[in-house]
Amino acid sequence: MSPVPQSEMLDELAVDVMDLQSQMADESNKSKHKQMIKKMIDKNFTSKKYQPIPEFEKGLDWFNVTQPLTWKEHLTGSIVVVDFWTYCCINCLHILPQLHKIEKKFKPSDGLLILGCHSAKFTNEKSSENVKAAILRHDISHPVVNDLNNETWNKLNIQCWPTLLFLSPSGCPFYLVMGEGRIEEIEMVLNIALDYYRDAQVLAPRNIPLKPAALPSNPFELKFPSKIQCSNYDSSDTSEPLYAFSDSGNHRIIIFNTNGNVVHQIGQCGVAGSDDGNFTEAKFNCPQGVAWLDKKTLFVADTENHLIRMIILEQRKVQTIIGNKNQGTDFNGGQLPLQQAISSPWDLVVYKTKNLDMSFHEDDTQVPQKVVVIIAMAGLHQIWGYYMEQTIWWRYQVQNANTAVAIAGNGEERNRNNDYPKHASFAQPSGLCLLRNSHELFIADSESSSIRKMSLESGKVSAVVGASNNPMNLFAYGDVDGQKYTARLQHPLGLAHHPSEHSVFVADTFNNKIKKVNVQVDSIQTMRIVDDETNEVFKFNEPADLCMTPDGTNLLVLNTNSHEIIKVNLSTLRSTQFHLKWPAQKIHNAQGLPPSIPIVVVPNGRVFKKGSNTFNLSIALNLHEGVKLTPDAPQKIQPFLFRGWRLDSFESQKLLFEGRSNVAVKIPPGTTDGDVTLHFILLLCDEKDSSCFRKEFGVKIALKFVSSSDPISPEPVFIGVTKSEILIR
Known part of the structure; x- marks a missing residue:
């Protein structure tokens, strides 16, 4: 049999795997599944149907190793699973915990190596510095190569993110998994393959020059801060504001006051987990969105735990209110909240509404307001709502108390707008802000590179700026100011509303800029922000979120990949670094030392x-x-x-x-x-x-x-x- 050409072999392998999966779906006996997989591995090995994949291009940047890896010197003799990923992709991020689990079970010395091939979707993701930051942020310890121009991706005709390509000890493809959620199948294939190639006496792992990168956690420094919100989102609130933000890389929540004094650190710095308890016992795992109910209660999107947590400040207590710690695939919801599996909640806001039933009157001040926590469920490409009490919302739908349900989006990864919210589609919604006067929710729909909005009175989802009017096109990105579909953004993550100016500020993350949307005419413009020290345009580094001070004078921007908070004066558009002041008994600045060290x-x-x-x-x-x-x-x-x-x-x-x-x-x-x-x-x-x-x-x-x-x-x-x-x- 002649080997299948490189450009066609993964297409043919995908057909073989789909046929095998179809056979396994018709057969419930697990032992027969194993026999089917072993038969496929044996067929590919003995027939030599698929030829070895090519070496990676020379001159590419490698991470977590001391030198570039080659088949000739390092990889031959091991089963290699190549993870084709891009760091913006939520599905790729869902794969990482599964790979961590496999790496704990199988070591390179056992003959199994995970190898990441970063194949960028967005231009910003091509930067090796940004890839390195993503590796540090997500604690990736296996070797990663930055496939700068997607040469390997194109040669092998890879079709989607993520794709796991299984290679034999001679570098020949023998299995393929596209998408997420197949961990049992992956582990079964690897167990069978290790036994098979060991029995065939071709498993002979070589020394891999591993050297995982590390960015140590420091209790007095930030590490990939991600989402921020001020407690005084209501302009009528004249009390002293508090600010909460997620210090994601340190797995904690930090609360500070107007002067920058840190008043609470919640979670164990640098320690990931899901424990409830007091502020020092509780643990988070890469938390993202934060939202104040009031100055006593804060909600947190605990993203990699797939949980919503509630922080009760007076009791110094953290408790889980939604989620069962498993990544969910339920596109409807409605189960008991602690039994309801959810998927990568990325941001949230608190909305207060009166029952929208036949008795609703806009000016009826006697009607009590109901609390709805609105969640950007990035992993399911939907918007969810958590109802703290029974609520009648749009179209007279009754939502039961203490339930979390999908309220918009059908779960397809698309950029589809619709008058009916369940017929709309989102593409990894990652940022939310409320326009309370108009009862509108603005959404940073990151994978479509657009800003969209949803009416909180009717559920209608519509376009604001960015993306394409073709709902299937998720590659309409760039850096162009303009109106509606003429504007271009690149993976925006954060939003903040300026009520007196009828505008919404946007953290246009992969363009490394802050922009402003005029919500009356649906147009966007870049803000020319100047560094107060250098008098040059400030260079942001993947800013992920921002919030406005209650007096409307400043923006606080989380400059995520530089691990800092930047304050922007909205009158002068000049920026300075905003320094947090840690508790005096823990840190003091001594003359002659750098001011930032603990x-x-x-x-x-x-x-x-x-x-x-x-x-x-x-x-x-x-x-x-x-x-x-x-x-x-x-x-x-x-x-x-x-x-x-x-x-x-x-x-x-x-x-x-x-x-x-x-x-x-x-x-x-x-x-x-x-x-x-x-x-x-x-x-x-x-x-x-x-x-x-x-x-x-x-x-x-x-x-x-x-x-x-x-x-x-x-x-x-x-x-x-x-x-x-x-x-x-």
Whole structure:
């Protein structure tokens, strides 16, 4: 048999797999499923029907490895599953937890390697820096190649995101999975394939030069902040506002006041999970949208847990209100909320409405308002509503209390508008904002690169700006100001309403810009925002969301891939970085140190006897939990006195690579009571050298000098360093 040409072999393989899946659907016996899969693997292996895939192009950027991988040197001898993905795609993101599960079960040394081939949809996704940020954000540890111009995608005629291509130890395709949600089938195929190729004596894994990237979590720094909302969304509310935002990469929610003082940190920094409990016990997993019910209650779209959580500030409590922790495929809803599986909720808003029944009167102030939490269900391409009490909404539909249901979108990934909300289609809705006076919901429909709106009185879904009038075309993107379908955006994620100007601000994420929609004429225009320091146009880095201050003077923009908040003055369109102020007992800024690094205070300080000699402050540095100093890397401890004096620093030759170092800071004679702050810059690795990371922090020690006649020998300051903590005594 002649091998199938490269350009046709995946088409033919897809037909073979679909035929196999059809046979398995007609047969409920799992053991027979295994026999069918093994027969297909054997047929492809013995007939040599499919030839090896080509090597990846030279010169491409690789991640999580120390050198580019080739079939000749690294991949031959292993089963390789190539994940063709693009980081904007919600379906691709749904695959990642499944791949994590497989990687925990099978190691490269077992003969199985996951390899990501990033094949961009949007222009912005071609950037290797942006691909690297996505890898860090989603904790991807397997090798990834940035297929810059989709050369491999085109050569193999890949048709959709995500696609998993299974390759034999000789690099020949033997199975194909398109789309998500097939984890049982994938695991079955891999188990059978590993046994088959091992028995055939062709499984001979080689050494893979893995070196996963890591961006360590820091309790005093942000990591991919994603969604923000102000508590005072009603202009009549003149009380002190609070701001809540999701610090997604750190798996936590942060609440701060007008002055930037952090008043609550909710969740365990850097630790993903789904636990309910108090603010220090609770865990989130890449949370996105936040929405205030009032100043006592906050809702959170806990995206990768597929949950909606409620934060009760007075009780310092987090509880789950929707979801069963499983990714759902239900396009209707209506089950008990904790049994209702949902899929990647990305944003939410709180809407208050009167019952829209025959007795409805717009000016009837005596009619109580009902609360509806509206959810952008990105994973199902729908808009959902959660009703806290029985509500009669549009078209006199009665919605039961304490239920979550789909209210718009039929679940097809399209850009279809319609007078009937269930006949409309969305493409990964990811941002919401309310125009409360007109009872309209504006939607950032990211995969169609458009802004759309839905009437909250009739359910009608209509276009605002961007995309194509062809509902099937999800590639009508670009960067063009204009009206309706003449405008072009690129994967917008965030929205904020300016009620007095009849406008909506847009975080046009992949264009790295902030734009403004005139909602009266459905047009959009780029805002020329100038950096207040450089006087040049500010360069955003995938801004994901924004909100307006209640006085209408400023925008707060989450500049996500730069891990920062930017404040934009709406009168001058000048920008500055907005600095959060962490609780005083946890962080202090010391003169001479960079203002952004965390400072840990040593309890009680150290006491010395007054005198004219130089004082030695002993420091014992200990590395724990498999952490060690990176060999040959420049390590540094730089001491500063409270007056800003810089003392002698300690370079790498003073630090022992065994993980323990004892050094003495020489305090000059004549020093009076005050502080010394040690600025640590450590380059660390885990014990297997599988990941390396930078640890920068300060340690502040109060010095006191007494006249006691007794000799004083202050004990050393013990500093313990782990991947996630700085331990002091």
